[in-house]
Amino acid sequence: MEGYVMTPGDMERGLENSLVDSGPVYKTTVTAVAERKASRGWLWRLCGVLLVVALCAAAALLFAWGQRGRLAMMQDEMEPRLEKLIGAKDTHHTLKQIAGNAKAAIHLEGEYNPNVTADTVQWRKDDGQAFSQGGFELQGNQILIPQTGLFFVYSQASFRVKCNGPGEQTTPLSHVIWRYSDSIGDNANLLSGVRSVCQRNYGDAESNIGEGWYNAVYLGAVFQLNEGDKLWTETNRLTNVESEQGKNFFGVFAL
Incomplete structure (x- = not known):
């Protein structure tokens, strides 16, 4: 087989x-x-x-961390300038110099004029050392932000009050910067400051009677603002606001 x-x-x-x-x-x-x-x-x-x-x-x-870090860095960079401002004899002039070096900035001077408005300091962009550049506008006594970014916002209101004597009950001085943004949809308190009135050296009971008491409320900080945001101020005791040039100012500059 x-x-x-x-x-x-x-x-x-x-x-x-x-x-x-x-x-x-x-x-x-x-x-x-x-x-x-x-x-x-x-x-x-x-x-x-x-x-x-x-x-x-x-x-x-x-x-988000990067934005916070950048904002913190901007704040750190501003601190030496703020220290300079706090110790400066002429804060108005120093701030104007810093703002003048920015590409976009607005610096306003103001006074209380009851013939123009009865409830706020009237701001001007074409008087004294006031100026605007880089798209900033003053509309209806409000600053209009031209673009989104980081900005240093500042303002100062100066007062002179007549002191009547110890124990006087006097309304504190206040100055506020307000913000309106479409993203928020409402008014927001951006910065505010309060000062006591006639609280100096009452060891001598008669030392302050009839004395002109002077003080200023200064505000300033870095903020992230959006294009189209509006900023304005609110100040109490308007009849005590100083009328001297350079005593009251309001401004913003881009960082």
Whole structure:
């Protein structure tokens, strides 16, 4: 008898026959493998979505931290200037010099004029040392911000009050900078300051009677402002506001 040698074709036919004979088992196995692959694909897609969300959140946090860091850096840079302003004999002139070096700035001078308005200091951009550049505008006694960015906002109101004597009940002096922004949709108190009145050296009961008492409320800080924001001031005891040039001012400059 001659020997029989199995050929590749015989092996393929045998494999096909075995698969046909085990049809249900084979189909179940293939289905299970497909389901596992689909499940893994869904998991990978979910992981990819979660990774994108995490990266977006991290980017947002980094941006916020960066903005806070930049604002803090601006504040740090302004501190030496503020110290200079606090110790300066002529704060008005010093601030005007700093603002004059900015690309966008406005510096206003003001006084209380009851013939013009009865409830606020009247600000002027074309009188004395006042000026505006870089798109800043004065509209309706309000400063209009020309573009979004970081700005140094400042103002000062000066008062002279006649002191009548010890124990006098006198309304404190106050000066406030207000802001309106479309993003907020309401008025917001940006800066405010209060000073007591006639509180000096009452060791001698008669030392202050009839004396002209002078003080100024100065405000200044760095803020993130938006294009179209409006800034204005509110001051009490307007009849006691100094009328001398350079005593009252209001300004903003870009950083």
